[in-house]
Amino acid sequence: MIQKSQTAFKNQSPRLSINGLLNRTIQNPLRLIAIVLLVYILVVALSRLLGGDYRADQFARQLIFGLAQGSIYALIALGYTLVYGILLMINFAHGEVFMAGAYIGFFVITALNNAGLLVSQTLLALLITIFSGVIASVIVAVALERIAYRPLRNAPRLVPLITAIGASILLQQLFLRLFGVSTRRYPDVNLYAFPQLFPELGCATINGETICRGIDLIGGRYDVVVFGLQLRVLPIHFLVFFLALTFMAVLWFIVQRTRIGKAMRAVAEDKSTAALMGIDVDQVIVITFVLGAALAGAGGVLFALYNQQVSPFIGFIPGIKAFTAAVLGGIGNIPGAVFGGLFLGVVESVAPSMLGLSQQLKDVIAFSMLVLVLIFRPTGILGEVLAQKKA
Amino acid sequence: MSLLEIHDIHTFYGNINALKGVSLQVEEGEIVTLIGGNGAGKTTTLNTICGITPPRSGQVCLNGQDITRLPPHKIVELGVVQVPEGRKIFTRLTVRENLELGAFGRRDKTGIARDIQSVFERFPRLEERQRQLGGTLSGGEQQMLAIGRALMAQPRILLLDEPSMGLAPLLVREIFNVIVSLNANSGTTILLVEQNALMALAVANRAYVLQSGYITHADSAEKLRHDPAIIEAYLGG
Ligand SMILES: Nc1ncnc2c1ncn2[C@@H]1O[C@H](COP(=O)(O)OP(=O)(O)O)[C@@H](O)[C@H]1O
Numbered sequence: 001m002i003q004k005s006q007t008a009f010k011n012q013s014p015r016l017s018i019n020g021l022l023n024r025t026i027q028n029p030l031r032l033i034a035i036v037l038l039v040y041i042l043v044v045a046l047s048r049l050l051g052g053d054y055r056a057d058q059f060a061r062q063l064i065f066g067l068a069q070g071s072i073y074a075l076i077a078l079g080y081t082l083v084y085g086i087l088l089m090i091n092f093a094h095g096e097v098f099m100a101g102a103y104i105g106f107f108v109i110t111a112l113n114n115a116g117l118l119v120s121q122t123l124l125a126l127l128i129t130i131f132s133g134v135i136a137s138v139i140v141a142v143a144l145e146r147i148a149y150r151p152l153r154n155a156p157r158l159v160p161l162i163t164a165i166g167a168s169i170l171l172q173q174l175f176l177r178l179f180g181v182s183t184r185r186y187p188d189v190n191l192y193a194f195p196q197l198f199p200e201l202g203c204a205t206i207n208g209e210t211i212c213r214g215i216d217l218i219g220g221r222y223d224v225v226v227f228g229l230q231l232r233v234l235p236i237h238f239l240v241f242f243l244a245l246t247f248m249a250v251l252w253f254i255v256q257r258t259r260i261g262k263a264m265r266a267v268a269e270d271k272s273t274a275a276l277m278g279i280d281v282d283q284v285i286v287i288t289f290v291l292g293a294a295l296a297g298a299g300g301v302l303f304a305l306y307n308q309q310v311s312p313f314i315g316f317i318p319g320i321k322a323f324t325a326a327v328l329g330g331i332g333n334i335p336g337a338v339f340g341g342l343f344l345g346v347v348e349s350v351a352p353s354m355l356g357l358s359q360q361l362k363d364v365i366a367f368s369m370l371v372l373v374l375i376f377r378p379t380g381i382l383g384e385v386l387a388q389k390k391a
Numbered sequence: 392m393s394l395l396e397i398h399d400i401h402t403f404y405g406n407i408n409a410l411k412g413v414s415l416q417v418e419e420g421e422i423v424t425l426i427g428g429n430g431a432g433k434t435t436t437l438n439t440i441c442g443i444t445p446p447r448s449g450q451v452c453l454n455g456q457d458i459t460r461l462p463p464h465k466i467v468e469l470g471v472v473q474v475p476e477g478r479k480i481f482t483r484l485t486v487r488e489n490l491e492l493g494a495f496g497r498r499d500k501t502g503i504a505r506d507i508q509s510v511f512e513r514f515p516r517l518e519e520r521q522r523q524l525g526g527t528l529s530g531g532e533q534q535m536l537a538i539g540r541a542l543m544a545q546p547r548i549l550l551l552d553e554p555s556m557g558l559a560p561l562l563v564r565e566i567f568n569v570i571v572s573l574n575a576n577s578g579t580t581i582l583l584v585e586q587n588a589l590m591a592l593a594v595a596n597r598a599y600v601l602q603s604g605y606i607t608h609a610d611s612a613e614k615l616r617h618d619p620a621i622i623e624a625y626l627g628g
């Protein structure tokens with residue numbers, strides 16, 4: 001009997017039919033659990049929405065925050081995905097590459113603040129800070145590649161993985177010993193912009209004269225009413241989102257359109273043939289680490305600009321979250337990393353209060369998603385890449 | 392002085408000794424073929440020349456310059472270009488991008504554009520498919536792309552590893568015609584690795600026979616074609 005039903009199941013067309021779905025669900029208890037879970041989530045969310053326990057303005061606020069947080073995840077996730085695409089290796093020290101950018105950025109922005117430049121030349125000071133964060137992350141990543149990973153290029157795949165975890169701990173401890181355990185705080189920054197667009201904002205009276213400098217993109221908080229929703233809006237969240245999208249667009253352009261991007265794709269597909277084309281494979285691998293680190297470094301400074309707290313450990317959780325995001329989107333897949341990052345950021349920001357759970361459960365939600373994806377769709381939501389790679 | 396000269400090459404994969412003292416020369420303008428059965432070490436010989444599997448001992452010289460320890464990309468820059476076994480097209484890059492990668496070491500944009508055009512003239516089907524992904528091409532088209540891609544590097548010596556492998560007889564003939572015309576019309580020196588010894592000996596000037604990592608015969612292609620031992624072992628005699 002059982003055998004018969006299994007043959008019937010195999011012969012079924014892959015087309016989605018209620019019957020087939022039911023059959024497969026009953027046969028696979030994991031699938032059953034997942035479907036029950038999804039239905040439960042939907043019912044709870046809907047009933048809370050209808051019952052007025054969860055309001056639209058809450059949703060809007062959490063969505064915006066989730067997109068900002070998600071863009072940071074996406075920026076880090078791109079580093080995981082780029083390196084995986086080329087070396088089939090998870091660089092678990094990438095969270096510390098991110099931390100290095102944020103941490104060194106702290107020293108630079110503090111120095112610029114003490115010099116008065118952060119107030120007098122805010123935009124320039126911020127650009128310098130981001131640039132130094134990028135440089136710091138790039139230096140750490142290049143050193144990692146050179147010292148820890150390159151000598152293991154031909155070792156079994158587990159070896160560089162374990163090395164990466166070791167490197168992650170080493171970098172945390174190194175920053176801890178060098179700079180101390182205390183959490184550092186980024187200074188408050190006010191970056192006024194668009195006085196024509198927002199003529200009533202940012203007004204101050206100096207020497208009896210009132211000047212309006214427009215919207216404060218970094219430190220500002222504004223209560224606004226949009227579509228009848230009372231919202232408290234932080235422009236920094238939008239700024240982070242748009243800057244992250246810009247950086248990712250630049251990366252996309254580099255990979256798809258430039259000579260070096262073509263070389264990266266060739267090396268990702270077949271290293272020895274790439275070498276036969278005259279490509280310096282080691283150099284391309286270094287460039288890949290540099291690109292991933294630059295995005296992480298920029299992300300680190302942006303993260304620190306709205307989160308303000310930095311310590312040697314701030315890379316750990318975002319690093320794992322970004323890894324989750326990369327897997328969600330399909331590791332090795334660039335649009336997948338962006339999608340996975342934004343998706344994870346939004347879900348963990350929106351889900352707890354939508355489901356009436358404690359905000360502290362957001363990490364549980366994020367990692368449950370990782371487990372679910374690994375069980376049901378190990379190639380990620382957008383990806384077949386992994387399967388192709390193995391072939 | 393020969394254009395390419397390899398002297399007493401010993402190459403290993405871990406403990407496996409694939410080449411046990413291989414020596415051969417290729418003169419400027421020649422077609423030389425290297426024949427031998429499966430696992431004889433033909434691919435290893437080409438990869439040792441190209442720096443992919445450097446030898447444990449022995450020497451590879453190009454025009455008298457020792458290139459034994461150079462990394463692969465430097466060797467390509469010197470004009471030693473390989474069409475690898477199994478074509479090794481970049482399947483997720485377009486046909487055009489594959490050709491552009493062949494010219495990776497070059498910076499002369501107009502020269503590259505002109506050479507892409509001349510590859511298209513030689514293989515019109517590649518022009519029709521220039522925007523398709525390499526992986527969507529048929530075996531014969533992939534071989535043409537692999538040869539076109541190698542030509543983009545402006546080879547002084549072209550190393551071809553079993554270009555006829557897995558192709559229908561008509562396509563094999565076409566590929567061999569291309570090889571002969573490259574040599575006759577463009578003066579490209581060619582080192583041709585083949586299991587199809589009959590065809591290879593028909594187009595080559597000289598030939599080497601490789602067996603279990605040793606060179607067992609070295610002579611003019613004409614003589615080897617009529618050597619009873621060769622006929623028996625490699626020409627289905
Ligand atoms: N990557 C490798 N690792 C271990 N042994 C190899 C590898 N490649 C080739 N060999 C061995 O080296 C010998 C020569 O192989 P190869 O050069 O590919 O022969 P051919 O091209 O003449 O068929 C064979 O015995 C083969 O098993």
Ligand SMILES: [Mg+2]
Pocket residue numbers: 433434435476
């Ligand atoms: Mg071979």
